[in-house]
Each structure stands twice: as structure tokens, then as C-alpha cells.
Amino acid sequence: MNMDLSGRTAVVTGAASGLGLAIAQTLGRAGAQVVLSDLQGEAVAERALELQREGISALGVGGDAASEHDLTELVRAAQAFSANGGIEMVVNNAGTQHVANLEDFPVSKFRQIIDLMLIGPFMLTKLVFPGMKERGHGRIVNMSSINGLVGFAGKSAYNSAKHGLIGLTQVAALEGAEHGITVNAICPGYVDTPLVRNQLQDLADNRGVPLESVLEEVIYPLVPQKRLLSTDEIADYVTFLCSDAARGITGQAVVIDGGYLAQ
Numbered sequence: 001m002n003m004d005l006s007g008r009t010a011v012v013t014g015a016a017s018g019l020g021l022a023i024a025q026t027l028g029r030a031g032a033q034v035v036l037s038d039l040q041g042e043a044v045a046e047r048a049l050e051l052q053r054e055g056i057s058a059l060g061v062g063g064d065a066a067s068e069h070d071l072t073e074l075v076r077a078a079q080a081f082s083a084n085g086g087i088e089m090v091v092n093n094a095g096t097q098h099v100a101n102l103e104d105f106p107v108s109k110f111r112q113i114i115d116l117m118l119i120g121p122f123m124l125t126k127l128v129f130p131g132m133k134e135r136g137h138g139r140i141v142n143m144s145s146i147n148g149l150v151g152f153a154g155k156s157a158y159n160s161a162k163h164g165l166i167g168l169t170q171v172a173a174l175e176g177a178e179h180g181i182t183v184n185a186i187c188p189g190y191v192d193t194p195l196v197r198n199q200l201q202d203l204a205d206n207r208g209v210p211l212e213s214v215l216e217e218v219i220y221p222l223v224p225q226k227r228l229l230s231t232d233e234i235a236d237y238v239t240f241l242c243s244d245a246a247r248g249i250t251g252q253a254v255v256i257d258g259g260y261l262a263q
């Protein structure tokens with residue numbers, strides 16, 4: 001299978017940590033030039049330097065993935081950095097979480113999550129689509145979740161954004177289909193990242209038990225494979241979707257969840 005991404009440039013949001021970082025690393029190792037973007041400007045610049053030390057052509061750009069201004073600047077920086085001036089791949093990955101019952105959920109927090117995890121991907125897609133259409137090639141991967149397919153109590157904003165992102169994925173797939181652009185969503189289950197570790201640690205602290213007990217008692221009973229997924233296995237799938245081998249796959253919400261939704 002040809003997974004060579006040489007000569008192509010990828011923009012990954014939320015790339016200072018967790019899934020975004022693993023995706024940027026894996027795309028870079030497959031030959032792509034990678035532009036890592038994150039709200040944590042210093043951290044993302046450092047991650048890009050680490051990739052450069054590996055021989056990967058990488059650029060770190062600080063910015064807010066919910067801001068039209070910052071996304072416009074990100075696209076400009078990526079085009080200037082790209083050897084051919086184009087952006088062939090975008091991974092809309094930046095995300096955050098807030099857990100509260102509906103009646104306690106601050107409206108401002110709900111809006112903030114929708115802004116970042118739904119309107120941000122829309123704006124970045126809108127910015128790169130004209131160039132992709134012109135070149136007759138493009139790959140967009142949107143990081144949804146199993147929470148984009150089923151509900152989860154306490155996560156009204158996150159679930160709404162992740163469901164909406166699948167709708168956006170389908171529309172963008174239809175509009176890009178005749179132009180060689182594929183658009184897909186990935187729906188991971190529990191992946192071992194700082195976001196998940198912090199949530200599990202909070203739960204462990206509330207219960208006064210070690211994190212391992214939360215995994216054994218709360219998470220593993222929900223996951224048939226009884227493990228957290230690794231960032232690498234999600235990043236490998238994203239890289240496949242970005243490759244020529246996946247040119248016929250578009251408008252899909254691909255579930256990678258260790259069996260969670262099979263029950």
C-alpha cells in the first residue's frame with residue numbers, strides 16, 4: 001500500500017499534545033511537510049523543533065483554532081512554508097472538554113466548545129477548499145469521537161460539537177467529491193492522551209482511589225478490548241486516509257473504539 005506523502009503539506013490543529021502531536025509525527029514520518037498549530041504557542045514550536053531534529057520538515061504556529069483571524073494567519077504561514085505553496089491535508093483536531101449536567105452547563109462554555117470544535121473546522125475547511133479544488137486534490141480529516149455518534153451524560157457541548165462535525169464532514173465530502181477532495185471523520189473511543197488522563201485523574205481524586213482503579217472499574221467494563229487505545233493507532237489511520245490508497249473513502253465517520261459501540 002502506498003502511504004508516501006512526500007511533496008504534500010499537512011496542517012494539524014491541537015498538535016502540541018496527544019492525538020494531534022501523534023498525527024503530525026506520523027504524517028511527517030510518511031514524508032509530509034507538517035504545520036503544527038496549537039493555542040500553546042511555545043509548546044508547539046518546541047514539538048516542531050523535535051520533528052526537525054528527526055529530519056522532518058515541520059513548522060510550529062501558535063494560535064486559537066476558534067479564531068477566524070488566527071486560522072487565516074495559520075493558512076498563510078502554511079502556504080508560505082509549503083514547498084509548492086499548497087496545503088494538501090488538514091486535520092481538524094483541536095479540542096477540549098467540559099463535563100456538567102445540562103442545568104449547570106454555562107452557556108458561555110457551551111458556545112466556546114462549539115466555536116472551537118465545530119465552527120473552527122468549518123472555517124479552516126472554508127479557507128483551504130479553494131486551493132484544494134484548484135489543485136484537484138485534498139484530504140480533510142475531522143477528529144470526532146464515539147460521542148459524535150452516541151450521547152454521553154454530562155457532555156452536552158462536546159457531543160453536540162462532535163455530532164455536528166460529522167454533518168459538516170458529509171457536506172464537505174459531497175462538495176469536494178468532484179474535485180479530488182476527500183473529507184472524513186474519525187470517531188475514537190478512549191485514547192491514552194493528557195485530555196483523558198486528566199479526566200480519569202479527576203474521577204480518581206473524587207473517589208479517593210488510584211487512577212488504575214478507575215480504569216479497571218469504570219473504563220474497562222465499557223471497552224470490550226479492556227484497554228485505552230494508543231495515539232499511534234489513530235494516527236496511522238489518519239495517515240492512511242490522507243494517502244492515495246484511501247482516495248475512494250469520503251464522507252465517512254470511521255469508528256476506532258476497541259469495540260465500545262459494538263455492544
Ligand SMILES: NC(=O)c1ccc[n+]([C@@H]2O[C@H](COP(=O)([O-])OP(=O)(O)OC[C@H]3O[C@@H](n4cnc5c(N)ncnc54)[C@H](O)[C@@H]3O)[C@@H](O)[C@H]2O)c1
Binds near residue numbers: 017037040191193196
Ligand atoms: N483522547 C480521547 O480519548 C479522544 C477520543 C475521541 C476524540 N478525541 C478528540 O481528539 C482531539 C484531541 O484530543 P486529545 O485527547 O489529544 O487532547 P489533548 O488535550 O491531549 O490535546 C488537545 C490539544 O488541543 C489544544 N487546544 C485546546 N484548545 C485550543 C484552541 N482553542 N486552539 C488551538 N488549540 C487548542 C491543546 O492545547 C492541546 O494541545 C480532540 O478533538 C478530542 O475531542 C479524543
